[in-house]
Amino acid sequence: MKTTFIILNFIVLVSSIVNYKDYSKFTVSIRDKYDLRAFEQFHKFYGDKVDYWHRTRIIGRPVIFAANGEIKDDIEKMLMALYLDYEVTTKSWQDLLVEKGKRRKRYVKGGKIDLGKYYSYNESIQYLQYLESKNKDIMKIEDLGVTVNGRVIKYVTFGYDLGVQKPTVIIETGLHGREWITYSSVLIFIDNLVKKKDKYHYLFKKINIIIIPNANPDGYEHSREHDRLWRGNRNLRKNSCGVDLNRNFDHQWNNKISECIVYPGDYPNSERETIGLIDLVKKNLKYVKGYLSVHSYGRYIIYPWNHKKETYTKDHREMVKLAEEMINNIGEKTNTSYTHNTGANLFYDSYGCGIDYMKSLGVKYTYALELAPSEGPFIGFLVKETSIPSVAEEFDAAVLPFLNKIYEEV
Structure with a gap:
């Protein structure tokens, strides 16, 4: 899980850290x-x-x-x-949540990156750019948009004959800043696509795989530096929690939601991050056959519709069948158990969800993948770095049947 690449990172002393002492x-x-x-x-x-x-x-x-x-x-x-x-x-959750107010120094000896660690957004993008420079035959990085804090959201396309329209799968990661394990799992998956490209040769020939490795870099960086449990983006104009990007899409959007942490935005599709994702899908809509939104935690595979309990799509049986194939593969490869259903059946009614919106546009296979929680008894979002490889294996096992389904239907 190591490769040649130089990363320099400096210790950042964090001010205005959220205090979780008495939670x-x-x-x-x-x-x-x-x-x-x-x-x-x-x-x-x-x-x-x-x-x-x-x-x-x-x-x-x-x-x-x-x-x-x-x-x-x-x-x-x-x-x-x-x-x-x-x-x-x-x-006191303080030590767990803010690591004593410091980001760790990331000098990597010998110019190697260890993908079993958590990295900043810039470090991750630098690594992807390094991979692109060595693999231009199958990999291309482009801009999705710019956040309110000025960070450029990137997306990566994999496939032969880049620039040629083919059936496409989109994998979006990190709508919620605190879900760190999603970013690391996808980064490892990207590394595998490159290092084991012979294994994925058949996919690269017939389909394009578009990956957004971090759809909410502002929220992620804020969770690294100030508030480990930060969920939304950093658009604070009307809300101190920012906007929950997975409540901002224009499908069953609900302006009556008052909860700070799941604030849906001033209006549907209002956020730069949301707009970037929608524009990407619409630009390729004729070719987009699958959309996977990666989250944590809980070990679930979720499909539409999520705004009301016991409400299903017309192709519900097909959606269930593929979810079961993904879950079976996860079990065979990692010996872990996942559950599938709509989010409304599993948890609660959710309005303005990304996968529901993509389904409403006509994307056939749309799912949310909720990865594993931490192994300890405390906070499920705090997956230890030692667990990154095993969770990444679960992600890989879930994604392969998903990609193969699109490949088979080409």
């Missing part, structure tokens, strides 16, 4: 349908006062959220009043 993590058991109803009451009352890390509509799975110390006692009183079974952990 509490709540894990609420959902034992039956009555617990589901009770928790809906809790959610209606607390709204954006808590940060949901995992919600569910599946009996037997937990709801996990965090809250600051000021409302901890009130939350416990309400959970008890609703007869909900819960566990609470109150501790």
Whole structure:
């Protein structure tokens, strides 16, 4: 997982770091349908006062959220009043979340990059540019757009005869800044496409693979430097949490959402990141056959529709069949278990989702892939660097059947 490449990185002292000293993590058991109803009451009352890390509509799975110390006692009183079974952990998350206020120095001896580490956005793009310089026969990097903080969002196209329109698959990563494992998993996948190009020769001949390795670089960098659990972009004009890019697409967009952390934007398709993705898809719409949005965490494969429970696409059986093929391959290759369904059936109603919008445009196979959580009992987003290779294997195992499906239908 190493290759020749020079990366220089300097220690950045972080100011205005978000303080998670007195936060509490709540894990609420959902034992039956009555617990589901009770928790809906809790959610209606607390709204954006808590940060949901995992919600569910599946009996037997937990709801996990965090809250600051000021409302901890009130939350416990309400959970008890609703007869909900819960566990609470109150501790200083500070060391876990901000690494003592410093980004680690990334001098890589001998000019080698270790893909089992987390890197900054600029470092990742520099590495991709290095790969492109050595593999111009199959790889091309282009600009998708510019963020409010001035970062250029890049996308990478893989395939022979670059510039020639072919059936296309788009893989988008990192709409939510705090989901670091998604960026690293896709970076390793890109590295494999290049290093093992003979393995993917058949795909490169017949289809194009477009990858957006980081669709929200502002949010990602903010999570690295200031607030590890930052989710949205950095458009703060009307909202201190930014815009949740996966609520900003013009499909069942909901302007009644008031929760800060999932704020959908001033209007649908309002954000630069969203516009860039939409323009890319529309420019290639005749050829785009698949769209995969990569997230964490939970080990799920999600398909439309996500705005209402038990609402399905006309080709629902086909969507389920491919999801099952992806899950079976993950199980065979990594011995891990994933679950598939619509997001509304699994978790909650979600409006303005990217995969729903892409499906509404006519893209046949549209999925969200939720990668593995951390192995520890604390925060699922904090996947240790030692776990990057294994999660990347799960990603690779999920993506190959997805790509093969498009290849087979050409």
